[in-house]
Amino acid sequence: MSGSRTLRLISFVTWFNVKMLLSSEFFILLTFISPLIFATLAFFLFKSGGGTAGQTLLYVALGAGMMGVWSTTLFGCGGAIAWQRWEGTLELLVNAPSRYDYILVGQTFGAVVFGFYGIVATLAWGVLLFGMPLEATFPLILPLSLLAAIVSLGALGMLIATTFVLYRHANALGNLLEYPIWLVAGLLVPVATLPFWVRPISWLLAPTWGMEAIRGATIGADPPILAIAMCFILAVVYYVAARVTLVFVLAKARRDATLSLQ
């Protein structure tokens, strides 16, 4: 399959998945409403502590937006393969001439791209309701930061999709993993304030570096080169791990004749 056809396939599946998620009330809540509620909550908490400067608002808005991105990634990717099973499309997709992992890449990127609308929503919330200044210290680096965050979260989403399928109730894992990643990745609370043993865990997580890349480009003092590089490195690691897991899962499902079983 040529590179351009692969890209076309991935972009088509991405767009298709975005449209599917747009029709889901649950994902609308997760991406657009939930980050606004958490952003408002965090704003009042910071206000209570005396921190309502423009940069604090931007910090909160970006953090709450990324919380929405993580939720959408977690739930959108965690159930990706399971949904294909329920809808009866998994066998068709696995046996199609296109490589299945490319389809999965498109599907997980769709969830992540959809999640990033949440950041736009929280930024609009900050500007319209709280007069938040919309500025970036490194505006030229910001698009690269966003791209790095999307790529790393998309690859993590693919790893989530391939591993969660081994657990019968993927949504329950989603319920479990929402808050801890919000906390450990430093989306609203700096990682430096958490116990020292949490920090190495945060280094392994795409949301940590994605958030740092975006915050670094908007309110950081230095360009977030390390964070952007880490996003791309982690994306490669996640993709390789996801590919290996996928090959194992699919081979096992074919061998046991459980591909279409729920």
Add this chain to the structure above:
Amino acid sequence: MSYGMLFNWARPSIYIPTLIGGPTFQLLFFAALGSYATNRSPAYFAIGNAVQVSAIAGVFGMTMAIANERWFGTLPAILATPANRVALFAGRFMPFVLNGLLVSLYAFALGFVFLGVRLAPGSLAVVGLALLVTVFACTAIGALQGAISLRLRDGLFGANLVTMSILLFCGVNIPMNELPGWMQVVGNLLPFTHGLEAVRQAADGAGLGQVGGLIATEALIGIAYAVAAFALFVYLERSARANATLDVR
């Protein structure tokens, strides 16, 4: 029996991650965020969230207990029986109230061990009563959401919205007097606000005489939501019979 059948999360593989794991991390998240942002004690946020996590059991549980009758195709059979509707409806409350209490007590224990939650000596009974009434009120709003869900495509949308609203409006993390006026009005109309305040005051040593009014208000709010839920359930039953939409999804 309906509890086990209709409550999708009643099996350990879902119950443990959702009703034990989720609340654990919710407590830790808000304790960390709250104490970082406001310099208040983590115990303040731990108490608020220890009470609030009962909503996961109460609101989601009751929503499922009512709405799943429709999704599992058992609603027509239930409504065809001559069973007393009040008994049918009220009988669903008890397991979810007990489950909510269990989740909340677990969260209190977690707060006690890790986040510095301490209850004043002799306050256990009043805290327990306030907690019980709060969980009942929360289950009642879950019942209303369940009844509304009989007409919705995705009932859990509303359940999510209710639990998030409780986090924002009811003094779980932000003291009520620090919220804008309109948010205080909304908070006072929702369950939790008065009950949680009663729990907080009782934990600090207030007796039943001091928090009795708050507990009574919370109970009245819970009863009002339960009555509204039952009325809506009956209305939807009649409307569905009249329009032959009982089983339409």
